[in-house]
Amino acid sequence: MKVIFMGTPDLARVVLEALINSENEVVAVVTQPDKPKGRGYELTPPPVKVCALEHGIEVYQPATLKNGEMQPIIDKYNPDAIIVAAYGQILPPYVIEYGNFGCINVHGSLLPEYRGAAPIQCAIIDGKTKTGITIMKMDNGLDTGDMLTKAEVDITPEDNFETMHDKLAEVGGKLLVDTLIMLEKGEITPEKQDDSLSNYAKKIEKSDCLLDFTEDAYNVWCRIRGLSPIPLSFAYLNGKMVKFISAEYSDKSHNKAPGEVISLDGGKIEIACGKGSILLTKLLPEGKGRMDSLGFINGRRVAVGDIFKNTKE
Numbered sequence: 001m002k003v004i005f006m007g008t009p010d011l012a013r014v015v016l017e018a019l020i021n022s023e024n025e026v027v028a029v030v031t032q033p034d035k036p037k038g039r040g041y042e043l044t045p046p047p048v049k050v051c052a053l054e055h056g057i058e059v060y061q062p063a064t065l066k067n068g069e070m071q072p073i074i075d076k077y078n079p080d081a082i083i084v085a086a087y088g089q090i091l092p093p094y095v096i097e098y099g100n101f102g103c104i105n106v107h108g109s110l111l112p113e114y115r116g117a118a119p120i121q122c123a124i125i126d127g128k129t130k131t132g133i134t135i136m137k138m139d140n141g142l143d144t145g146d147m148l149t150k151a152e153v154d155i156t157p158e159d160n161f162e163t164m165h166d167k168l169a170e171v172g173g174k175l176l177v178d179t180l181i182m183l184e185k186g187e188i189t190p191e192k193q194d195d196s197l198s199n200y201a202k203k204i205e206k207s208d209c210l211l212d213f214t215e216d217a218y219n220v221w222c223r224i225r226g227l228s229p230i231p232l233s234f235a236y237l238n239g240k241m242v243k244f245i246s247a248e249y250s251d252k253s254h255n256k257a258p259g260e261v262i263s264l265d266g267g268k269i270e271i272a273c274g275k276g277s278i279l280l281t282k283l284l285p286e287g288k289g290r291m292d293s294l295g296f297i298n299g300r301r302v303a304v305g306d307i308f309k310n311t312k313e
Contacts, residue, residue, distance in 0.1 A: 118202065
């Protein structure tokens with residue numbers, strides 16, 4: 001199948017590589033413009049662009065798809081389908097409706113659950129033990145199109161956003177290739193989504209990263225995992241922001257105030273929650289690099305009875 005691929009971050013890069021290594025022909029790649037990164041604000045290409053150029057594939061980076069900006073690209077290559085994986089912009093109808101097979105999306109959840117921008121993070125934050133990939137035919141709604149195929153993936157206690165991202169990218173690439181083969185053979189019957197079962201995985205904002213220690217420890221632990229290694233959850237200790245990279249949780253009862261440091265045993269910072277506690281193991285202090293909890297305990301002289309708060313005061 002001759003395809004144009006649209007995607008931007010690492011997940012999309014893995015899917016693109018699977019397509020390139022298949023019998024399909026990737027004739028062009030469309031991705032977001034280069035963005036400034038780092039202290040020097042050096043323009044940095046998206047992972048998808050880097051991958052495409054390594055394989056000699058033409059890359060296009062329109063700032064917008066409005067006003068028919070992508071139409072000349074589509075007309076030039078006349079693809080059988082347009083494949084989309086985490087592109088980063090809402091696609092206009094002239095893109096969605098093009099090609100014999102239309103626009104096919106690789107989505108990081110088991111639709112109709114977790115439509116929207118952050119399905120992987122939200123599945124972990126919500127304490128799910130399973131998620132997956134859905135290959136769907138796009139329509140003009142937000143992840144509302146007919147489902148073509150699905151693959152389920154376990155979320156283990158060791159998983160965070162990074163590990164689930166990597167798992168789902170690998171599964172998504174393989175599932176996409178298999179789906180395209182079945183589509184060409186006419187072996188797939190698209191399935192309508194049940195809108196009553198859907199929920200919205202909105203873009204992660206800074207307010208979503210602030211930890212609330214009045215919650216159950218399991219919920220706090222899931223939020224830490226779902227936001228690690230980026231953008232990272234956080235709280236304040238003695239007026240300084242502390243970002244949480246990894247933690248364990250305990251359901252043992254206690255009589256301490258939420259946010260209070262219960263114990264420093266084993267170099268872990270045990271913090272009281274509304275029910276149970278979390279044991280902080282790796283963190284990122286304000287103005288410092290990432291470190292383990294023992295280094296932070298020694299460097300900041302953390303003591304039992306200190307309070308992690310959700311405000312600087």
